Amino acid sequence: MLAALFKFRGGVKPASHKDESTRAPIARAPLPARLVVPLRQSAGGTPLPLVAAGQKVLKGERIGAPEGNFSAAIHAPTSGTVLAVESRTLPHPSGLSAPCVVIAPDGEERWIERTPVNYAAESPDALRDLLRDSGIVGLGGATFPSHLKLKPGAAGRIGTLIVNGAECEPWITCDDLLMRERAEGIVRGIAILRHIASADRVLIGIEDNKPQAIAAMRAATAQATGVEVVPVPTRYPAGGEKQLIRVLTGIEIPYGRIGPEFGVQCFNVGTAWSAHRAVELGEPLVSRIVTLTGNVERPGNFEVPIGTPIDDLLALVAPRADTDRFIMGGPMMGFTLPRTDLPVTKATNCILAASPALFPPTGPEMPCIRCGACTRACPAELQPHELYWFSRAKNFGKAQEYNIFDCIECGCCAYVCPSNIRLVDYYRFAKTSMRALEREKTASDAARQRFEFRNFRTEREQKEKAERLAAKTAAARQAIAGGEKPAAAPTPAATEQTPALPQLDETKKALIAAAIERARAQKEGVQPKNTDNLAPEKLAEIREIEARRAKVREIAKTPPEEPV
Amino acid sequence: MNGTSPHLHLPISVRLIMLKVLAALVPGIAVYVWFFGAAILVQIALASAAALAGEAAMLKLRGKPVGLFLSDGSALVTAWLIALTFPPIAPWWLTVTATLFAIVVAKHLYGGLGQNPFNPAMVAFCVSIIAFPALMSQWPAVGFTDFAAQMRVVFQSQSAQDAVTMATPLDALRTQLHVPEARATVAGVLGSHASFGNIGGKGWEWIALAYLLGGLWLLQQRVITWHVPVAFLATLALIAGGFSLANPDRYAGPVFHVVTGGAMLGAFFILTDPVSGATTPRGKLIFAAGVALLAWIIRSFGAYPDGMAFGVLLMNLCVPLIDMGTQPPVFGHKDEQKGGTP
Numbered sequence: 001m002l003a004a005l006f007k008f009r010g011g012v013k014p015a016s017h018k019d020e021s022t023r024a025p026i027a028r029a030p031l032p033a034r035l036v037v038p039l040r041q042s043a044g045g046t047p048l049p050l051v052a053a054g055q056k057v058l059k060g061e062r063i064g065a066p067e068g069n070f071s072a073a074i075h076a077p078t079s080g081t082v083l084a085v086e087s088r089t090l091p092h093p094s095g096l097s098a099p100c101v102v103i104a105p106d107g108e109e110r111w112i113e114r115t116p117v118n119y120a121a122e123s124p125d126a127l128r129d130l131l132r133d134s135g136i137v138g139l140g141g142a143t144f145p146s147h148l149k150l151k152p153g154a155a156g157r158i159g160t161l162i163v164n165g166a167e168c169e170p171w172i173t174c175d176d177l178l179m180r181e182r183a184e185g186i187v188r189g190i191a192i193l194r195h196i197a198s199a200d201r202v203l204i205g206i207e208d209n210k211p212q213a214i215a216a217m218r219a220a221t222a223q224a225t226g227v228e229v230v231p232v233p234t235r236y237p238a239g240g241e242k243q244l245i246r247v248l249t250g251i252e253i254p255y256g257r258i259g260p261e262f263g264v265q266c267f268n269v270g271t272a273w274s275a276h277r278a279v280e281l282g283e284p285l286v287s288r289i290v291t292l293t294g295n296v297e298r299p300g301n302f303e304v305p306i307g308t309p310i311d312d313l314l315a316l317v318a319p320r321a322d323t324d325r326f327i328m329g330g331p332m333m334g335f336t337l338p339r340t341d342l343p344v345t346k347a348t349n350c351i352l353a354a355s356p357a358l359f360p361p362t363g364p365e366m367p368c369i370r371c372g373a374c375t376r377a378c379p380a381e382l383q384p385h386e387l388y389w390f391s392r393a394k395n396f397g398k399a400q401e402y403n404i405f406d407c408i409e410c411g412c413c414a415y416v417c418p419s420n421i422r423l424v425d426y427y428r429f430a431k432t433s434m435r436a437l438e439r440e441k442t443a444s445d446a447a448r449q450r451f452e453f454r455n456f457r458t459e460r461e462q463k464e465k466a467e468r469l470a471a472k473t474a475a476a477r478q479a480i481a482g483g484e485k486p487a488a489a490p491t492p493a494a495t496e497q498t499p500a501l502p503q504l505d506e507t508k509k510a511l512i513a514a515a516i517e518r519a520r521a522q523k524e525g526v527q528p529k530n531t532d533n534l535a536p537e538k539l540a541e542i543r544e545i546e547a548r549r550a551k552v553r554e555i556a557k558t559p560p561e562e563p564v
Numbered sequence: 565m566n567g568t569s570p571h572l573h574l575p576i577s578v579r580l581i582m583l584k585v586l587a588a589l590v591p592g593i594a595v596y597v598w599f600f601g602a603a604i605l606v607q608i609a610l611a612s613a614a615a616l617a618g619e620a621a622m623l624k625l626r627g628k629p630v631g632l633f634l635s636d637g638s639a640l641v642t643a644w645l646i647a648l649t650f651p652p653i654a655p656w657w658l659t660v661t662a663t664l665f666a667i668v669v670a671k672h673l674y675g676g677l678g679q680n681p682f683n684p685a686m687v688a689f690c691v692s693i694i695a696f697p698a699l700m701s702q703w704p705a706v707g708f709t710d711f712a713a714q715m716r717v718v719f720q721s722q723s724a725q726d727a728v729t730m731a732t733p734l735d736a737l738r739t740q741l742h743v744p745e746a747r748a749t750v751a752g753v754l755g756s757h758a759s760f761g762n763i764g765g766k767g768w769e770w771i772a773l774a775y776l777l778g779g780l781w782l783l784q785q786r787v788i789t790w791h792v793p794v795a796f797l798a799t800l801a802l803i804a805g806g807f808s809l810a811n812p813d814r815y816a817g818p819v820f821h822v823v824t825g826g827a828m829l830g831a832f833f834i835l836t837d838p839v840s841g842a843t844t845p846r847g848k849l850i851f852a853a854g855v856a857l858l859a860w861i862i863r864s865f866g867a868y869p870d871g872m873a874f875g876v877l878l879m880n881l882c883v884p885l886i887d888m889g890t891q892p893p894v895f896g897h898k899d900e901q902k903g904g905t906p
C-alpha cells in the first residue's frame with residue numbers, strides 16, 4: 001500500500017447509480033444490419049479511406065490510414081461489403097458530419113490474418129507504430145492516440161505510469177466491468193505500455209466504490225513487481241486525468257503542459273486492454289465496452305462493434321416511455337445526442353437515457369450571489385464565479401488572466417450553484433470566443449502583413465519608376481545638348497540619376513518644347529494646306545496678310561516698354 | 565430543457581440558503597423576546613412588510629419576475645437584520661423608512677440581488693444613526709418588557725422616557741470614559757451600571773450566545789465558512805485583549821467586546837453576506853479582521869455607540885481590491901511566481 005494519497009481540492013459527490021448496470025456481465029451486442037465507421041475517431045487528422053464502395057473487407061482490415069503520425073488507423077469492425085464511403089453525421093454535440101465507411105456485415109466475422117507479437121522482443125518504436133496501426137486511442141473518452149502519449153522526447157522520460165480505473169462519472173460502469181471480468185488482459189496491456197515507456201512503476205487508481213474491480217485487479221497484479229492497485233476516495237472528478245495524477249503522485253499538471261514533462265503518463269484501463277489485444281493477439285481496436293443505462297428497462301454493459309447505430313443498442317435495453325433524450329457519456333460531462341441513428345465510436349463509453357424524473361430540469365437562472373459554493377467545488381482551484389462575471393461581460397482578457405483555460409469543464413460548479421447558473425456554458429462560450437478571436441487575430445495579422453508587403457512593393461515600384469524616369473531624362477538632356485534624337489532609350493549604365501533629379505523641371509521643359517516642336521513639324525508635314533492651288537491674286541493677298549501677321553507677332557514678342 | 569452538461573444539479577437554491585439564514589436567527593430572536601419582550605417581533609414584522617413591499621415595487625419597476633425574486637428570501641434576511649440591529653422600541657416609521665432605503669437604494673438602485681456593493685442592512689443602520697441619533701440610541705431598559713407599553717413607544721402614542729430607556733453598556737462605557745474629570749474606570753462603570761450582566765450587557769450576552777449557536781449551525785450547514793467569524797472574533801478579542809491588558813481601566817476586555825453590541829450577530833450573519841463581502845479565503849480573513857479593527861476603534865474612540873455598521877461599510881468598499889489581491893493559486897500553477905501579471 002502507498003503510505004499516503006494526495007488530495008485534490010474541490011469535487012462533488014453525486015449519487016453514483018453504478019449498481020443498475022453492474023448486475024449482469026458484459027454482453028455481446030449483435031451485429032447490426034449496417035455499420036457506419038467514422039474515419040476520424042481520434043484527436044489529430046482524419047485518416048484517409050483505403051476502401052471503396054463495393055469492396056469486400058475482413059474483420060480487422062484497415063479501412064482508414066492514419067494521416068501522418070498524428071492519428072490512429074481505422075479498421076473494419078467485421079467482415080462484409082463496403083456500401084459507401086460518404087459523409088455522415090457523427091455523435092457530436094453540434095452534430096458534425098465527417099467521412100464514414102458504411103459496411104454491410106456478411107455475418108461471418110472472418111478475421112484478417114492475426115499476427116501476435118512478443119512485445120518484450122520488440123523495440124518501443126516498433127510497438128508504437130503497431131499501436132498506431134491497430135487504431136489504439138484513449139478509451140476514457142478523449143480518444144487521444146496512445147502511441148503519441150508514449151512518445152519520449154524533449155519532455156522527458158515517463159517514470160510513473162498511471163492507469164485510470166477510477167471511473168468517477170455517475171452511471172458509467174464500462175471500466176468497472178472490464179476490470180472485474182478482464183483484469184488479466186488489462187494487466188498484460190499495462191505491461192506492454194510500461195515496456196514502451198520503460199516506466200519504473202505503475203499505479204492503478206480505482207475509486208473505492210468498486211471493491212470487486214479492485215479485488216480483480218489486485219489478483220491480476222499479485223505477481224507483478226512495481227505495479228500497485230490504489231483505491232482512491234470516491235469523489236467526482238477523481239477520474240479526471242489531472243486529478244488522478246495529483247491523487248496518486250502529488251504532481252499537478254497545469255493547462256498546456258503534458259504528463260511526460262513531469263515524468264508521468266496516464267492511460268485508461270480500456271486502452272490497456274485494447275493494447276493487449278492489438279499486440280498479443282493481433283486484433284486491432286474494432287469494438288469497445290459501452291454502458292447502456294439510465295431510464296431503461298434492462299441496463300447493462302455491452303461489447304459493441306465500432307460503428308453500430310445507437311438505435312440498435314437501445315433496442316437491447318428498452319428505454320422507458322418517459323425518456324426525453326439520450327446523453328453520450330455521463331451526466332456530469334456528457335452531451336445530449338442530437339439523434340440516435342448515429343454510430344458508436346471509440347469515444348462512446350456510455351449511452352444514458354434521460355428523463356425529467358431522473359434529471360429534473362434546473363430552476364430559472366438567478367443572479368450570482370457570490371456564495372462561493374462553486375469555488376469550493378472546483379477541482380482546478382479556480383474562482384468560477386469570477387470567471388462567470390468575466391465571461392458574461394466578455395472580458396476575455398480578465399478571464400484568461402484568471403486561468404479560464406485551466407477549466408476542465410467537469411461541471412462541479414454548475415452542479416452546486418444555488419442560483420442555477422449554467423456556469424460551464426459561460427466558460428465554453430468564453431473559450432470558443434477567445435479561440436475564434438485568436439484565429440481572427442492570426443488571420444488579420446496575415447492580412448496586415450500582406451497589406452504591408454503590398455505597400456512596400458508599391459513604394460519600391462514607384463521608386464524604381466522614378467529612377468527609370470530620371471535616367472531617361474538624363475539621356476534626353478544629353479540628346480538635346482548633342483542634337484541627337486531624344487527617343488534613344490537610356491541604358492542603365494548611362495543613367496546618372498543623382499545629378500539629373502534636381503534639374504528635372506528644366507529638362508522637363510526642354511522635353512515638352514521638343515515634343516511640341518515635333519508635333520508641329522509633323523502636323524505641317526501631314527496636313528494639306530488650304531493655300532495650295534490658289535490663284536496668283538489670292539496668293540498675293542495671303543502673302544500680304546502673312547506679312548501683317550508676322551509684324552503683329554514681332555510686336556507681341558517685344559516686351560512692353562513699361563510694366564503694366 | 566438544456567442539453568449541455570452537467571445534467572445533474574444539487575437540490576439547492578438561493579431561497580434555501582436564505583431560509584437557512586433566517587432559521588439560524590430564530591434562537592437569537594427567541595432569547596431576545598425572553599429578555600426584552602415581544603416588541604422585536606413587531607419590528608421584524610414591520611421591516612419584513614416594508615422590505616417585501618419595496619422589493620415588489622422595485623422588481624415591477626425594473627421589469628423583473630416579481631414572484632421569482634420576491635420568494636428568494638433575500639429581502640427578508642435584510643429586513644430581519646435591520647430589525648435586530650435597531651432598538652426594539654424604535655418608532656415604526658424609522659424601521660419602515662430605513663428598510664425601504666435599504667431595499668430601494670442600497671439594493672435595487674445598485675442592480676438588485678447579487679449586485680449591491682454595500683450590505684443593505686448596514687446602510688440602513690448608518691443612515692438612521694446619522695439622521696436620527698437620538699432615536700437610534702433609545703434602547704429599552706432592562707425589565708421594560710410590557711408589550712402594550714412598548715407598542716405605545718413604537719407607535720408614538722407615548723414618548724419614550726428615561727424610565728423605559730437606558731443606554732447600552734457600550735454606550736454607557738463610551739460616554740463615561742470620555743469624561744476625563746469623572747476618573748471613571750471600566751470596572752467602575754460596568755459595576756455600577758444596571759444594564760451590565762455577567763460578561764456583557766444584561767440579556768444581550770445571552771442573545772449573543774444564541775446568535776453564536778445559530779451561526780455554528782450555519783457553519784455546519786456550509787452556508788458560511790469559518791474564515792469570517794473566526795477572523796472577526798479573534799481580531800476583536802486580540803485588539804481588545806491587548807489594550808485591556810495594557811490599560812484595564814481605560815479599555816474593556818475581549819469577552820465584553822465579543823458578546824456586546826452587534827459583534828456576534830455581525831460575525832455570523834452580517835459580515836458573512838456573500839454579495840458585499842470578500843470571496844477568497846484570504847480575502848475573507850482580511851475583510852473580517854478589518855471590520856473588527858474599525859469596529860473596535862469606533863467603539864473605543866468614536867462618537868457612535870457601536871462601530872460594526874461603519875466598519876462593515878468601510879470594508880465593503882475595499883472588497884474588490886481585497887479579492888483582486890488575494891486570488892488563490894490555481895491547480896498546477898502553484899509554483900509560478902506571484903505578482904506581476906503579463
